[in-house]
Amino acid sequence: MDFEPDSEQQMLIDQVRRYVREEIIPLEAKLDPDASELDPADHARLVEKTKAMGLFGIDIPKEFGGPDIDIVTRVLLAIEMAQHRAGLYVPCYGTFGGAGLAQIFEANEDQKQRYLYPTLRGEKKPFFGLTEPSGGSDPARAIQTRAERKDNGWVLNGAKIFISGADRAQYGIVFARTDASKGRGGITCFLIDAETPGFHVRRVVHTLRSSSYATELEFKDCWVSDHQVLGEVNKGFAVANDRLTRQRIPYAAGCIGVAIAAHEMAIEWAKMRSTFGEKLANRQAVQWMLVDNEIDIRSARHFTLEAAEKARRGLPFRTEAAIAKLIASEGGGRVVDRSMQIHGGMGMTKDLPLERWYREMRIRRVGEGPSEVQRMVIAREILGSNLR
Amino acid sequence: MSIRLRLDKPWRPLSAAEAARLPGQLGVYQVADATGAIVYIGQAGGRSPFGLRSELQREFKERGPGHQFRVEVNMQYRTRWFELLMVHQADHGSLPSDNAKNPPPSLGRLSPA
Numbered sequence: 001m002d003f004e005p006d007s008e009q010q011m012l013i014d015q016v017r018r019y020v021r022e023e024i025i026p027l028e029a030k031l032d033p034d035a036s037e038l039d040p041a042d043h044a045r046l047v048e049k050t051k052a053m054g055l056f057g058i059d060i061p062k063e064f065g066g067p068d069i070d071i072v073t074r075v076l077l078a079i080e081m082a083q084h085r086a087g088l089y090v091p092c093y094g095t096f097g098g099a100g101l102a103q104i105f106e107a108n109e110d111q112k113q114r115y116l117y118p119t120l121r122g123e124k125k126p127f128f129g130l131t132e133p134s135g136g137s138d139p140a141r142a143i144q145t146r147a148e149r150k151d152n153g154w155v156l157n158g159a160k161i162f163i164s165g166a167d168r169a170q171y172g173i174v175f176a177r178t179d180a181s182k183g184r185g186g187i188t189c190f191l192i193d194a195e196t197p198g199f200h201v202r203r204v205v206h207t208l209r210s211s212s213y214a215t216e217l218e219f220k221d222c223w224v225s226d227h228q229v230l231g232e233v234n235k236g237f238a239v240a241n242d243r244l245t246r247q248r249i250p251y252a253a254g255c256i257g258v259a260i261a262a263h264e265m266a267i268e269w270a271k272m273r274s275t276f277g278e279k280l281a282n283r284q285a286v287q288w289m290l291v292d293n294e295i296d297i298r299s300a301r302h303f304t305l306e307a308a309e310k311a312r313r314g315l316p317f318r319t320e321a322a323i324a325k326l327i328a329s330e331g332g333g334r335v336v337d338r339s340m341q342i343h344g345g346m347g348m349t350k351d352l353p354l355e356r357w358y359r360e361m362r363i364r365r366v367g368e369g370p371s372e373v374q375r376m377v378i379a380r381e382i383l384g385s386n387l388r
Numbered sequence: 389m390s391i392r393l394r395l396d397k398p399w400r401p402l403s404a405a406e407a408a409r410l411p412g413q414l415g416v417y418q419v420a421d422a423t424g425a426i427v428y429i430g431q432a433g434g435r436s437p438f439g440l441r442s443e444l445q446r447e448f449k450e451r452g453p454g455h456q457f458r459v460e461v462n463m464q465y466r467t468r469w470f471e472l473l474m475v476h477q478a479d480h481g482s483l484p485s486d487n488a489k490n491p492p493p494s495l496g497r498l499s500p501a
Contacts, residue, residue, distance in 0.1 A: 032434055033435065034433065034466040037492075037493055037494060043493075165496075166496075167496025167497055168496040201496070202499065202500060203498060204468075204474070206467050206468060210467070
């Protein structure tokens, strides 16, 4: 497959690259190195700019008002959008907008009125509540939050952890066990308003990540009506699984973007910095690190675009998405690590973005399914799903 | 595992000498008035030249005597700062008076147990 961008894609890439370099990076230079939000006035001004570019909400389907941009092009643009200090978790500080959660496109009309359209208008923000203290990699078995029938509705009891944005969201998509006798066939997906009695955001979970911190949630006799069931009762696992698979492609793209930015910094530094009378770039040890960076980046780019191309064609892409996520998160981490090594002491400081990327990139080997789960997904494909 | 949401270190008088003794590390801090009411929750971030020391020296310079403070060294100063603000809001129904004058753009809400 040829993954070189066509002329239209290249034009969009150039446009986004200019935007990142001319609009985002200069503003970012004035922020705290761990900041994840722009001044509201700057944010509003830049949103107008991305709307004028025709790129606002690029993951929103065309029928809901999004631009008609295919997933391969979206990956190419996501790689560009991540190339700044906060870019891994808040690419361009959210100025390109977005749907937030693809699942609500599958909601019924009443739910679309209450959740999807306000979200698309920027009036509501959602969170995705899947992972629990009992585990996140195996949601079919780990979900212990229970939803029991009561008064034409459901009562939820349980806890969630590592949930991004729940403290600022107006509603969330929450998975709970509705049939304890079935594994993946006993999970239901609910839309939970943040104001619902019994829903609590208990604390911030501090991690290596500077942006979009995670939270811990508690559901204590939290009653919701039948109208809050998203999809069908006991069929929530498919909703979660679909999201996890789809999310792996843009997740990989973000890793590639940061890896490219780190690599470019390392190249520039190696050409400029001298030690013992010789430029770093002339030393084989440094050259080989840069070569390994290049190979990691090209590999990740190839496999991520391959997954996106399969998704674009409507072909199964679960294995390809797992490969992309695995290679991009592991390779991206290596690239940032080598780039820090080339920078020496400066690479460890908050003066440069490398230390933030190093911390945040480490999470990528665990978030959205750890490397080991991606390998399990790939192993099932090559060995057959009935082998253990 | 016990998780401390609230700062519970002893208060120290805000003075030039006390501020000068602080480490140059990153972290968060609270400033209270003479009655013990928290008036400001701040952070010593990656652009503070001498971390907590610079921030509390600046606080003393701006506020003068009659205040007290406490600090927490924390590399995750940013998320800890948001957490302290949200916990204060949950406990008291509002932000500390000096934070309320210039609140962070999108502060969430917590209902700590």
